[in-house]
Amino acid sequence: MKQSSAGPARAGATRAAGRIGVLAVLVLAALYSLLPVWWLVVSATKSSSDLFSSNGFWFAGRIEIVRNVSTLLGVQDGIYGRWLLNSLLYAVGGALAATLLSAMAGYVLAKYTFRGREAVFNTVLGAILIPAPLFALPLYLMFSATHIVNTFWAVFIPSIVSPFGVYLSRIYAAAAVPDELLEAGRIDGAGEFRIFRSIALRVLQPSLVTIFLFQFVTIWTNYLLPSLMLANDRLQPVTVGLVAWKEQRGQTVPYNLIITGALLSVIPIVVMFLLLQRYWKAGLTSGSVK
Amino acid sequence: MHPAPTTPTTAAPVRSHEERTGPAPAPSGPTPAPAPRGRAVDWRRWTPLGFLLPFGTLFLITFVAPICYALHQSLFKLHRSGLGLTPPSTVFTGLSNYADALADGAFTSSVVRVLLIGAVQVPLMLGLALLLALLLDARRTPGKRFFRLAFFLPYAIPGVIGGLMWSFLYQPDVSPIADALAGIGLHVDFTSDSWLPWSVGNILTWGWTGYNMIVIHSALKAIPDELTEAAALDGCTGWRLAWHVKIPLVRPALLMTTVFSIIGTAQLYNEPVVMKAVAPNLSSSWTPIMAAQNEVAANNYHAAATRSVLLALVIFVLSFGFMRFVNKRGAAL
Numbered sequence: 193m194k195q196s197s198a199g200p201a202r203a204g205a206t207r208a209a210g211r212i213g214v215l216a217v218l219v220l221a222a223l224y225s226l227l228p229v230w231w232l233v234v235s236a237t238k239s240s241s242d243l244f245s246s247n248g249f250w251f252a253g254r255i256e257i258v259r260n261v262s263t264l265l266g267v268q269d270g271i272y273g274r275w276l277l278n279s280l281l282y283a284v285g286g287a288l289a290a291t292l293l294s295a296m297a298g299y300v301l302a303k304y305t306f307r308g309r310e311a312v313f314n315t316v317l318g319a320i321l322i323p324a325p326l327f328a329l330p331l332y333l334m335f336s337a338t339h340i341v342n343t344f345w346a347v348f349i350p351s352i353v354s355p356f357g358v359y360l361s362r363i364y365a366a367a368a369v370p371d372e373l374l375e376a377g378r379i380d381g382a383g384e385f386r387i388f389r390s391i392a393l394r395v396l397q398p399s400l401v402t403i404f405l406f407q408f409v410t411i412w413t414n415y416l417l418p419s420l421m422l423a424n425d426r427l428q429p430v431t432v433g434l435v436a437w438k439e440q441r442g443q444t445v446p447y448n449l450i451i452t453g454a455l456l457s458v459i460p461i462v463v464m465f466l467l468l469q470r471y472w473k474a475g476l477t478s479g480s481v482k
Numbered sequence: 483m484h485p486a487p488t489t490p491t492t493a494a495p496v497r498s499h500e501e502r503t504g505p506a507p508a509p510s511g512p513t514p515a516p517a518p519r520g521r522a523v524d525w526r527r528w529t530p531l532g533f534l535l536p537f538g539t540l541f542l543i544t545f546v547a548p549i550c551y552a553l554h555q556s557l558f559k560l561h562r563s564g565l566g567l568t569p570p571s572t573v574f575t576g577l578s579n580y581a582d583a584l585a586d587g588a589f590t591s592s593v594v595r596v597l598l599i600g601a602v603q604v605p606l607m608l609g610l611a612l613l614l615a616l617l618l619d620a621r622r623t624p625g626k627r628f629f630r631l632a633f634f635l636p637y638a639i640p641g642v643i644g645g646l647m648w649s650f651l652y653q654p655d656v657s658p659i660a661d662a663l664a665g666i667g668l669h670v671d672f673t674s675d676s677w678l679p680w681s682v683g684n685i686l687t688w689g690w691t692g693y694n695m696i697v698i699h700s701a702l703k704a705i706p707d708e709l710t711e712a713a714a715l716d717g718c719t720g721w722r723l724a725w726h727v728k729i730p731l732v733r734p735a736l737l738m739t740t741v742f743s744i745i746g747t748a749q750l751y752n753e754p755v756v757m758k759a760v761a762p763n764l765s766s767s768w769t770p771i772m773a774a775q776n777e778v779a780a781n782n783y784h785a786a787a788t789r790s791v792l793l794a795l796v797i798f799v800l801s802f803g804f805m806r807f808v809n810k811r812g813a814a815l
Contacts (some may be wrong), residue, residue: 196699214623215619216753217613218623220762221614221629221691222633224688228636228651229635229636229639232653248651248657256556278619294537297537299533300529300530301786304530304533308528312534316541321745321801321805322794322797322798322801323745325771326749326797327544327548327549329774329775329778330549331548333555333783334551335545335789349540349543350544352540353544372526384533389655412640413643415751416752418752420775434643435756437754438649439758439759446515458638458639460638461638462635462639465635466631466736467665475697
């Protein structure tokens with residue numbers, strides 16, 4: 193390493209100042225990112241009156257989180273638990289189905305040559321660039337004309353279509369599934385679907401996890417589609433339910449319970465994020481579509 | 483490039499569109515490549531169709547059909563007779579819905595509003611994301627893992643829940659931020675008309691900076707070490723290294739995050755809808771999607787379809803325009 197022309201002492205001083213500056217920026221940005229989440233955690237431990245009277249960023253005298261959770265689960269015949277289950281059902285079921293369908297389509301687009309292949313793939317690419325919320329309203333109009341609205345399927349069917357998943361699995365299959373392996377399977381007399389199931393799916397596993405995660409989060413966080421499609425609150429996912437409570441301005445359900453509900457609803461997702469970071473990054477950087 | 487829609491049922495003049503790419507898993511014709519080998523060949527030829535069918539069918543139902551349906555609906559109007567004694571009839575009205583939508587001040591100003599919010603918020607957010615990515619990429623930065631995770635955490639929180647949190651943080655009677663500001667003599671109402679665009683922009687910045695930072699940071703990490711070391715040997719370090727070497731090399735990532743941020747802002751919905759709970763003055767057509775949904779609520783399905791199509795066109799023009807701009811400069815997606 194070459195030393196720059198300035199005296200070593202002065203260079204050291206500016207470097208130290210620079211490092212303090214860098215650290216200050218990072219700490220400020222971290223505070224900006226974390227404080228609202230901290231507020232959520234702290235507020236979920238407060239009683240309704242403490243929520244208004246105590247400092248928002250610190251605990252009040254009593255920690256009421258257990259009581260808040262048990263009250264929350266009892267409100268309106270336990271509808272909050274029902275919402276969580278709905279979210280789980282939409283997200284797990286939808287993401288599983290979406291992953292399988294995407295893997296099949298992406299695999300075929302990568303490994304078979306057939307007429308119209310590029311056209312199909314370009315159509316899928318185009319669909320990635322047009323955000324899903326844009327389709328929610330026309331889909332609602334169409335579903336309402338065919339009387340599918342306000343059913344489980346109105347939310348579930350759109351959830352299992354993931355153009356991004358197809359894109360991701362095509363890229364991954366093209367790179368990771370060797371033709372020789374498929375040929376070997378064919379020589380052994382395996383059918384095409386058997387080859388897909390026992391060879392391709394195994395090789396594609398990491399990308400399947402990525403697709404599953406992305407679709408899980410997309411469905412879990414979706415608000416526009418279910419809020420349009422579902423009038424029946426027993427079918428709604430947790431996002432729609434919580435916003436509806438908030439709209440009633442604390443009259444039916446007090447604020448501290450809404451906050452507790454919000455905290456509970458983000459725990460599954462945050463835990464998934466933390467556990468599966470490397471899959472997230474793989475998905476984010478190989479296409480970066482929400 | 484685009485699921486170009488055609489209206490299947492009407493003879494109506496369809497708005498100009500690009501080539502129609504067969505979106506369906508069209509029955510594959512004779513396969514050119516594989517060598518014919520007995521009767522297995524016939525099956526092999528249909529395999530792609532079998533694999534594509536489940537996704538293709540659902541894709542048609544949930545992506546292509548709604549577009550066609552919305553285009554179709556946008557060309558009709560519900561005609562009610564003067565006294566309302568007979569059931570309303572659907573009348574073909576050509577593009578008059580579009581004329582109405584463009585003359586609807588609430589709708590056009592919602593489009594302008596999100597464009598203005600995006601014009602301020604997107605550069606701010608991406609600037610911050612780039613700065614943080616560069617700092618995390620610098621060799622001597624301490625606590626990289628912690629900071630990266632901290633910045634990324636808001637992205638893990640669903641947009642609508644993030645909106646819910648911030649709506650409490652803005653709400654005058656609960657807000658610890660307003661409290662703290664009042665403590666130093668500043669009285670701010672984050673839910674007032676003049677503050678709303680900033681308040682919503684802040685929720686977006688909070689939620690998406692970390693996401694963009696990760697994308698840019700990954701691009702930075704892909705820069706070969708030899709390159710930065712060579713630059714460092716030439717005396718190019720710190721900010722000069724960032725400006726002259728690193729930033730030009732991550733331009734594709736920057737352009738990509740820009741495109742997706744533009745698209746994201748144009749479809750703004752969750753945050754303002756949640757904010758409505760604390761800001762009653764926030765109009766029900768504050769953003770284009772809200773405006774379209776407003777028409778649904780009023781049972782004006784044709785008007786809603788028209789607004790959806792117009793918004794899709796705006797996003798199409800913005801994103802594909804940007805894509806072409808990017809591609810012209812030789813940066814890949």
